[in-house]
Amino acid sequence: MQRVIKSCLSVGLSAACLVASFCQSALAADKADAIYVNARVWTDAKDGSFAQAIAVKGDSILAVDTNAAVRTLASDKTKVIDVGGRLITPGFIDNHTHFVDGSLSLADVDLRDAATPEEFSRRIAARAKAQPGEWILRGNWDHELWGAKLPERSWIDAQTGNTPVFVVRLDGHMGLANSAALKLAGIGDSTKDPVGGEIIRDAKGKPTGLLKDTAMDAVYRAIPQPSHKQIDAALQRGFQEALSHGVTQIHDMSDGNWVALESFRRVHAAGKLGTRVYSFVPIADWAKLAEFVKANGRGDEWLRWGAVKGFVDGSLGSTTAWFYEPFTDAPSTSGLTMVDPKDLAARIEGADRAGLHIAVHAIGDRANDWLLDQYAQAMKRDSSRDRRFRIEHAQHLRPGTFAKYKQLNVIASMQPYHAIDDGRWAEKRIGAERLKGTYAFRSFLDAGVVLTFGSDWAVAPLDPITGIDAAVNRRTIDGKNPNGWQPQQRISVVEAVRAYTSANAYAGFQEKRVGALKAGMLADFVVLSADLFSIPADQIPKVKALRTVIGGKERYLAPGQTAKP
Secondary structure, eight states, X not given: OHHHHHHHHHHHHHHHHHHHHHHHHHHXXXXXXXXXXXXXXXXXXXXXXXXXXXEEETTEEEEEEOHHHHHTTOOTTOEEEEXXXXXXXXXXXEEEEOHHHHHHHTTXXXXXTOOSHHHHHHHHHHHHHHSTTSOEEEEEEOGGGGTSOOOOGGGTHHHHTTSOEEEEETTSSEEEEOHHHHHHHTOOTTOOOOTTEEEEEOTTSOEEEEEEEGGGHHHHHHSOOOOHHHHHHHHHHHHHHHHTTTEEEEEEEOOSOSHHHHHHHHHHHTTOOOSEEEEEEEGGGHHHHHHHHXXXXXXXXXXXXXXXXXXXBOOTTTTOSOOSSOBTTBTTOOOOBSXXXXXXXXXXXXXXXXXXXXXXXXXXHHHHHHHHHHHHHHHHHOSSSOOOOEEEEOOBOOTTHXXXXXXXXXXXXXXXXXXXXXXXXXXXXXXHHHGGGBSOHHHHHHTTOOEEEOOOBTSSOSOHHHHHHHHHHOOOTTSOOTTOSSGGGOOOHHHHHHHXXXXXXXHTTOTTTSSSOSTTSBOXXXXXXXXXTTSOGGGGGGOOEEEEEETTEEEEEOTTOOSOO
């Protein structure tokens, strides 16, 4: 009998141990890996309230609540980070980058602030002396800084000799080649202008070295492609640049090839993707992408594809944006289309029928109206799909166009830094009347249009704070508009932050996973040095990212920050 009792007791104790072990595991499962307390957590709540703390478990948010409630989720193994009352927002999403080029540009000649022709030439000459024979690329020059005189190869030929040079205007729609680069590209006196581009010539008909839009393609074909090793190293620099500004995801617009997507896939396979990526490929390759998606799906939460990017026109700065009326300072032209509109319309239809996500660059008022008509045609064919058509830049619109955006539910994918950059000289391009529909952030929001923000890096700085400042204050970078350029188009800080977070998540079909801070969402957020929502608006540019968290892991800590303060 005692043996039976002992046996039963043994079984009972074992069962109890099993239950206790199960309970302990269950309790551990409810505990956070890390908690961020003593914060102002922006939840975008309708009542404007803030939470105090975030709990993270694995790659997701376990809770967003009061300090006391979140502390109950901590165990002795939980990392506790006291952020000292600082602001936490969702991680910033950049809606429009050229990330491989931007990453490579971090090691290139920098002409962005070259304020005179002499300084422009000096910097190129110095680079040619330092790396003779190697291509000198990118640069991001701005001729408006020295009185709008366009550069010519004569400015740099003597200093560069056989070292090929192709440096591009900051908008990417115009570039200067020296004689060595023109020779390698096969561009000479008798070369004809390509469709959608222009070879600028002097009074004798000789190329000055300045090429616009598709005319640049011949030079690009002559430039040796960087090796995988060079690209991968550059991407790591680019990721660190993004993380240092609180950017947790980028939308990459690959304009001419698949190099970016192939590079992201290679880096991701090696476990070295630094931010989340949504990759766009050229719309001309829509059929290839459709087959790729069929064979490979659309990626994962770190790297996604299935989207295409096209062009209607060029840019305002290069006088190649497509307008109804001629440019005020170049009355012989009203811009151009990058490809034959019939061809682009066919590509849009093909990509749409294949179920791909479509984003197309349109700058001028005529370009925007034309593109909206193409989107409307697609919706007539099938109105049931959630397409989320995007227009990239959407810079210059006629008054009635905003309502059409709303009617068609087209996303305005804009880059606010361009407003404070172009605002220095835009009036001389298109006159005061057309400026009323320029970088019209307020008009888009008032019309109920989904407005999203990004940088267009490397055309503009990869820093959302700079973009937020531009959207809220609209002070041009020359300091001549302290009260705002076209101030009627300013928006609030809340609206600007939303354009970099939840709106961008929606623009990438990811609103159920990122762009907001609530339980179950991916733990992508940034701790900022000051509260964007309470500081004076003129102090916004001083705000910095202190901690950038992606998938629950701290990917960036600013100097002076520690993992456990």
